[in-house]
Amino acid sequence: MAKVSIVKVKDVSKDVSRALKLAGAEIKKGDVVLIKPNICKATDKRGTVTNVDVVRAIVAWVRKMGGKPVVGDSPIPGNPDFESASGYSRLKEFRSLLAFPAKRIRLKKGKALKSVMLSGVNYDKVISVPLMKTHVQALVTLSLKNMMGLVPGRAKHELHKKGLHQSIADLNTAVKPDIALIDATWCMEGNGPIGGGEKKMGLLIASTDPVAADTVGTIVMGIDPMQVRHIVACEEAGLGTMDFEVVGEEIEDVASEFNLPFTYKSRPNILIGKAREFFASRVHVITDRLAKVTVNHDLCTLCRACIATCPEDAISVKDGKLHIDTDKCVRCLCCIEVCPESALRYSGIL
Ligand code: SF4
Ligand code: SF4
16 A cells, blocks of 8 residues: 655645655655656646746755756647746756657567657656646546656657557656656646646645555546546556555545546546557557547637647648648647647547
8 A cells, every 4th residue: 555645735845845754755865866847838827837836845855855856848849938937947957858868768568669769868766746637638647647758759649649548657667756746736627738727726745656646636636546547557567556545634625526628528438448548559540540630710729839749740721721631640639738729629539
């Protein structure tokens, strides 16, 4: 059984230390510690990017423990200004992971992925600091999904193509967080990671077991963790346990139901999605042939964020309207993730 702490935030700096202490988190003197926030998109909108004050407090904690902190993330493709988002450009420990030459790592235990591109940044320990969010593809973004930021730029699309949930588990066999600290101060609900609404929770959740941390985080969001297939896949891969003991606040005192993304509103999608994940990891795309991304032209402002992020150059503007080439589209849904207007929809099964 893994220990998971839940702490209400009054003073971020003190409460980060308290959450980590309650969870039994430790680092060794001299350890280089990579602190991995989720800076998915350059924005000042609350509930989109990990709260920089939480990250600052972790930097201070690492230093106090005698470690050497490095803060790093790589952005969603087509998001060049992400370093300036929400104060990260003023954090002297921050490094874009794109600055480190990436290398391809073999995944001996991978089921969907046999190898993955990873940032070449060197570290002894990693602290995953996701912002608590619902997510159109993964259902939730917590500490396990957050490790996708160690996959540079467009190489992330490989994980989307091969079945996202199993790919997240495979990735974590190579880069599992040593400590998870979920920033649930201001969160995102609905169509995350970009197009959802902000939700105030005022919490921190920490554990040395990321599977347990994400299990508790999911329950706090009012979601059954058994429906989050990457958490289940990570437990099956031996990366942690969904069996937990909570210290600090009680779950029932702090839980609050999150609005789900449109992709997960009907239960049959979740069940059929499990079957799809099984097939997608073996025979790429069966149900995808019947599915497509569509545009609500009334909402689309032609900002072109989706065009910049599309890995297949499947999106263009024709006759003053956004056009998606269904033959080129690989259904990675990255365009839906980045659209600030929630103007894109997916008609298939996740
Ligand atoms: S669909 Fe969204 S991201 Fe794409 S151009 Fe329109 S508003 Fe921008
Ligand atoms: S158009 Fe298709 S391939 Fe391009 S980003 Fe959207 S889902 Fe991915």
